[in-house]
Amino acid sequence: MVSRVIPVDPFDLVIFGGTGDLARRKILPSLYRRLASGQMPDGAHIIGAARSGLTDDEYRDFVRESVTDQVPADQYDAALLDRFLGLVRYIPLDAIGTEGWADLAGALRADMVQAFYFSVGPALFGPLAERLHDHGIARPETRIVVEKPFGHDLESARALNAVLAAAFHEHQIYRIDHYLGKETVQNLMAVRFANVLFEPLWNAQYVDHVQITVAESLGVEGRGAYYDRAGAMRDMVQNHMMQLLCLIAMEPPSHFEPDAVRDEKLKVIRALDPVGPEDIVRGQYRAGPGVPGYVDVVGTPGSDTESFIALKVHVSNWRWAGTPFYLRTGKRLRTRVSEIAVTFKDPPHSIFGHETRRRGNVLAIRLQPDEGMVMRVTIKEPGPGGMRLVEVPLDMSFAEALGEDGRNFPDAYERLIMDVIRGDQTLFMRGDEVEAAWAWTDPVIAGWQARGARAMPYDPGSSGPDDALMLMHRDGRRWREIEG
Ligand code: BG6
Numbered sequence: 268m269v270s271r272v273i274p275v276d277p278f279d280l281v282i283f284g285g286t287g288d289l290a291r292r293k294i295l296p297s298l299y300r301r302l303a304s305g306q307m308p309d310g311a312h313i314i315g316a317a318r319s320g321l322t323d324d325e326y327r328d329f330v331r332e333s334v335t336d337q338v339p340a341d342q343y344d345a346a347l348l349d350r351f352l353g354l355v356r357y358i359p360l361d362a363i364g365t366e367g368w369a370d371l372a373g374a375l376r377a378d379m380v381q382a383f384y385f386s387v388g389p390a391l392f393g394p395l396a397e398r399l400h401d402h403g404i405a406r407p408e409t410r411i412v413v414e415k416p417f418g419h420d421l422e423s424a425r426a427l428n429a430v431l432a433a434a435f436h437e438h439q440i441y442r443i444d445h446y447l448g449k450e451t452v453q454n455l456m457a458v459r460f461a462n463v464l465f466e467p468l469w470n471a472q473y474v475d476h477v478q479i480t481v482a483e484s485l486g487v488e489g490r491g492a493y494y495d496r497a498g499a500m501r502d503m504v505q506n507h508m509m510q511l512l513c514l515i516a517m518e519p520p521s522h523f524e525p526d527a528v529r530d531e532k533l534k535v536i537r538a539l540d541p542v543g544p545e546d547i548v549r550g551q552y553r554a555g556p557g558v559p560g561y562v563d564v565v566g567t568p569g570s571d572t573e574s575f576i577a578l579k580v581h582v583s584n585w586r587w588a589g590t591p592f593y594l595r596t597g598k599r600l601r602t603r604v605s606e607i608a609v610t611f612k613d614p615p616h617s618i619f620g621h622e623t624r625r626r627g628n629v630l631a632i633r634l635q636p637d638e639g640m641v642m643r644v645t646i647k648e649p650g651p652g653g654m655r656l657v658e659v660p661l662d663m664s665f666a667e668a669l670g671e672d673g674r675n676f677p678d679a680y681e682r683l684i685m686d687v688i689r690g691d692q693t694l695f696m697r698g699d700e701v702e703a704a705w706a707w708t709d710p711v712i713a714g715w716q717a718r719g720a721r722a723m724p725y726d727p728g729s730s731g732p733d734d735a736l737m738l739m740h741r742d743g744r745r746w747r748e749i750e751g
Contacts, residue, residue, distance in 0.1 A: 275688045277310030279375050284386035285315025295330050296337040297680040299351050316360040326357030363394045368402045382410040382687050393430035400434040410687050412441045421705035428698040441687050446507040447694040448679030451634045455514045471590040478593045478608045479511050482600040482749045491565035498572040503596045505708040516582050525692040536703040540581040542711045544718045548735045550575035552599040555727035573722045574598045577735040599727040602751040605634040639664040
């Protein structure tokens, strides 16, 4: 299968926070890969902007290092990197002062797509938006890209939306949730809405429950200060897991267009029931052999922040009433795996008597590490011996099915940055969506805080606290194993 890359128009992309960690790990390597793929034209300009007084060449050294560090050796090409560096320049700039803004205005080309990536803390969103406006840089076609965390709660998210809305229209604001850029996440929509097979069964009449797991084997690493204020609920559930839930639960949009898709997602978020403390299990990893515990890493003795959370969630609408969605995410778990499993109900009547095991069909959609789908079906065990039934997986690894194309999915950031340049907001969160997600999240957090229940300890390398197992056991269900 030959992949078809449609080149984008030449553009100016300014990365505020151009010397930061996200630029180094994700944005710059993604742009390099898009140049390699032929999607990014040589007419593109990438302008790093930050406080440090670097020269263009010093910044190019930074970019070179970022690419050589982050891009696997088999994708690295010295001549291509030189070409890439030729597109890069740097402007020292003070986000809250006046320095550098005139230079930036002078460096931008008229009649060109202009995008500004706010790869900075949310405290700088307002000042940057204002200065872009005051220096006459912002135009009606300008696009800005903002990173998570988009707020800490509903109030702060509203304040951020208001600050951005003072300088830009909603159609100019691209709020990134990188999960939406993952190949399989988009595939969820294709699987649901480009096939006739699943949609008739995709409701409470046929679906027993849905499990969404995002397990990580790493700990909080160097992000303790941020993470300890956020915890798994704010860091993963309010955004990434919420988006996965929306794509599974939403009604078919009339078109694959930004507002049509986002309207449907918003309806799901607004249909979420409040979650009571009995339906939440919070955990925090303790120290294990050779692995420091959560509190040692963040350096806050007595911290009650959860590095794991499991919740039972109900979507109160006609389609889903009575079908629970179990969400689980955590750090320092057995392995890194993200999957969505839709478990269908048992057949209404068994003609095979005691031979029928009461386990419904399961459609497991694997996001990472190896993208694909597995359908569990029951068949007759081959050979003599009567009608014995056995469950077998119908396994479709995208890498196998699609050959090279299935192995080289672009990183989420590659796709999302190109979408910004193309002006396609489908995979970005709208302001009302983010606020609705916080409006659901805030009372959940307030609920457990009022109750004073502490996060349960769990061992690194485990599946989380035992109480998380109970969350499903008491409903007569089981989590799927966290395995690679
Ligand atoms: C980020 C979270 O948004 O997503 C991190 O802040 C988390 O805590 C990361 O590790 C997970 O992303 P991915 O793409 O590695 O699953």
